[in-house]
Amino acid sequence: MSTExxxxxxxxxxxVPHIPGVTEPQLCILDSFRTAIxxxxxxxxxxxxxxxVYEGVDYGKKGADFTVAVPRFKLKGxxxxxxxxxxxxxxxxxxxxxVEATGPFLHFHxxxxxxxxxxxxxxxxxxNRTTSGEPEYGRNESGKGKKVVIEYxxxxxxxxxxxxxxxxxxxxxxxxxxxxACSWDVVSLNYLGDWGTQFGYVAxxxxxxxxxxxxxxxxxxxxxxxxxxxxxxxxxxxxAKTRIQKEAQEFFRQMEEGDEEALKIWxxxxxxxxxxxxREYETLNISFDVYWGxxxxxxxxxxxxxxxxxxxxxxxxxxxxxxxxxxxxxxxKTILQKSDGTSIYLTRDIAGAIxxxxxxxxxxxxxxxxxxxxLHVSQFFKVVELMGFEFASRLEHVNYGLVMGMxxxxxxxxxxxxxxxxxxxxxxxxxxxxxxxxxxxEDPESTSREIGITAIKIxxxxxxxxxxxxxxxxxxKSFEGDTGPYLQYAHVRLASMARKNPQLYPMPPAEEINTxxxxxxxxxxxxxxxxxxxxxxxxxxKSREPSGVVTFMFRLSHAISGxxxxxxxxxxADIEKARARMLMFICAKEVLGAAMRLLSIRxxxxx
Ligand code: ARG
Numbered sequence: 001m002s003t004e005x006x007x008x009x010x011x012x013x014x015x016v017p018h019i020p021g022v023t024e025p026q027l028c029i030l031d032s033f034r035t036a037i038x039x040x041x042x043x044x045x046x047x048x049x050x051x052x053v054y055e056g057v058d059y060g061k062k063g064a065d066f067t068v069a070v071p072r073f074k075l076k077g078x079x080x081x082x083x084x085x086x087x088x089x090x091x092x093x094x095x096x097x098x099v100e101a102t103g104p105f106l107h108f109h110x111x112x113x114x115x116x117x118x119x120x121x122x123x124x125x126x127x128n129r130t131t132s133g134e135p136e137y138g139r140n141e142s143g144k145g146k147k148v149v150i151e152y153x154x155x156x157x158x159x160x161x162x163x164x165x166x167x168x169x170x171x172x173x174x175x176x177x178x179x180x181a182c183s184w185d186v187v188s189l190n191y192l193g194d195w196g197t198q199f200g201y202v203a204x205x206x207x208x209x210x211x212x213x214x215x216x217x218x219x220x221x222x223x224x225x226x227x228x229x230x231x232x233x234x235x236x237x238x239x240a241k242t243r244i245q246k247e248a249q250e251f252f253r254q255m256e257e258g259d260e261e262a263l264k265i266w267x268x269x270x271x272x273x274x275x276x277x278x279r280e281y282e283t284l285n286i287s288f289d290v291y292w293g294x295x296x297x298x299x300x301x302x303x304x305x306x307x308x309x310x311x312x313x314x315x316x317x318x319x320x321x322x323x324x325x326x327x328x329x330x331x332x333k334t335i336l337q338k339s340d341g342t343s344i345y346l347t348r349d350i351a352g353a354i355x356x357x358x359x360x361x362x363x364x365x366x367x368x369x370x371x372x373x374x375l376h377v378s379q380f381f382k383v384v385e386l387m388g389f390e391f392a393s394r395l396e397h398v399n400y401g402l403v404m405g406m407x408x409x410x411x412x413x414x415x416x417x418x419x420x421x422x423x424x425x426x427x428x429x430x431x432x433x434x435x436x437x438x439x440x441x442e443d444p445e446s447t448s449r450e451i452g453i454t455a456i457k458i459x460x461x462x463x464x465x466x467x468x469x470x471x472x473x474x475x476x477k478s479f480e481g482d483t484g485p486y487l488q489y490a491h492v493r494l495a496s497m498a499r500k501n502p503q504l505y506p507m508p509p510a511e512e513i514n515t516x517x518x519x520x521x522x523x524x525x526x527x528x529x530x531x532x533x534x535x536x537x538x539x540x541x542k543s544r545e546p547s548g549v550v551t552f553m554f555r556l557s558h559a560i561s562g563x564x565x566x567x568x569x570x571x572x573a574d575i576e577k578a579r580a581r582m583l584m585f586i587c588a589k590e591v592l593g594a595a596m597r598l599l600s601i602r603x604x605x606x607x
Contacts, residue, residue: 028534036095064107079104124510143184152368156193192293200248205230219272301351401468423452454484461546494589
């Protein structure tokens with residue numbers, strides 16, 4: 001985007017304020033208001049540049065739209081006098097309506113008519129583009145030409161899918177969607193725990209506890225069942241422990257040595273579990289470009305790891321095992337290779353990173369892993385760095401805190417399928433309480449499942465990642481308060497506007513609707529929120545936090561619910577005015593929907 005003519009193609013005025021290479025007015029109209037303000041400041045203080053002032057145009061304080069703190073520019077003279085001088089020279093234009101100088105601050109209001117017109121145009125245009133497959137309103141092009149690999153979810157086959165995996169799944173998919181919205185080329189990758197002695201235990205236990213039938217019905221559940229059973233057996237006596245352990249280790253050794261019989265069994269467990277996972281991820285609106293796994297880490301790189309670390313001078317021998325000493329970096333000592341030569345988790349991570357670097361040449365690789373593994377990840381990144389790989393600086397750990405007490409009402413949740421089922425059941429019961437409404441729902445099964453999943457996701461993303469939280473069905477299932485169901489309800493209510501107002505249809509194209517008729521303060525508040533959404537996306541990219549998006553959605557939903565009375569559509573006699581308001585609600589639905597999709601939530605049209 002560079003020429004003025006292409007701005008016109010986006011329905012923008014030819015003279016839209018804009019800073020080449022800095023702003024994207026065709027994607028974020030607030031950029032233009034900030035530019036307009038910056039230009040005005042530079043007119044009075046020509047020693048400054050528009051680029052520099054632009055950076056200092058912040059969201060407004062004290063009811064203003066934007067505020068500029070003049071001292072940050074280090075101009076000659078007293079800030080109070082400078083702002084006064086500016087206010088006296090100020091002349092409004094179609095972008096900036098007025099300014100108020102308070103002490104060292106300049107508080108600006110932008111022109112309401114321009115704001116409303118441009119914001120609604122922009123949302124309408126960009127939303128309609130999505131139908132042709134392009135990303136929607138809120139996106140930006142900051143990541144164009146850059147590649148990121150995002151690793152998340154990464155459950156262990158034949159072991160439980162615990163809350164740590166759930167959080168990684170939810171936060172990871174958000175990061176994938178977020179980077180795509182910022183034009184990054186994204187590879188979403190699931191690093192399955194599909195290698196290790198657990199397969200030995202399962203293979204050994206299967207002889208005694210396995211059932212082909214059960215395996216076909218629910219492989220994840222059945223393999224876990226077998227794993228738990230055989231581990232219980234191993235706890236019965238010293239003799240049993242040694243026997244089972246030996247058999248399991250022997251099986252894993254065969255796997256490591258490439259024994260086809262063992263691999264055949266392993267592959268079957270892996271494939272069946274994976275197929276089931278893919279279906280469950282789909283239910284959660286989660287998907288991966290690549291299913292990788294610990295089994296896929298190549299022998300070649302695993303073997304190169306120890307010599308490379310030795311060369312870096314960080315390895316010491318300990319009874320045949322290889323240790324890395326990271327005491328110097330306050331990261332302790334840790335094993336790189338066991339005495340029997342088998343690889344371990346850390347080494348697989350190191351070798352795996354090198355391999356992915358060779359394959360993808362990423363600008364960034366993000367690992368979404370629980371804070372419980374902070375030490376492991378720091379050690380892993382450090383070793384890669386000490387080995388001399390420059391790409392180490394491109395590795396990033398996005399961590400998160402614990403979830404306490406995630407359980408079904410009958411017992412502890414150990415499987416993703418149980419959690420999904422429970423979420424549906426809880427919501428279904430909740431919805432049945434309102435009988436009149438319940439009978440109007442077309443497909444209560446899938447609707448309640450969708451709302452239940454929304455409830456879980458919102459609860460998970462509502463606070464800063466690093467915070468731990470208490471899993472609470474009662475709180476999250478409520479339609480009141482800041483919950484997932486409340487958001488879905490807000491979206492559904494917006495969706496119902498079109499159905500409830502056939503008198504306004506067909507709606508004329510957005511540009512032909514008279515948006516000057518939208519004048520109420522409540523409407524302006526909503527418009528300003530809608531306008532800020534592209535900034536919310538940018539901020540989220542910097543912080544890697546979904547909570548800012550969640551907060552935004554609640555602010556928007558609250559503003560909308562406060563507008564049903566003051567900005568009526570159906571009872572508005574002036575059809576022009578009703579249509580203008582309708583356009584605003586349609587845009588609000590688009591933005592709320594876009595924010596939900598960013599968080600991997602499927603917005604509902606009816607409930
Ligand atoms: N499968 C591991 C676990 O369940 C998580 C993997 C995290 N990713 C990694 N590259 N280490 O603990």
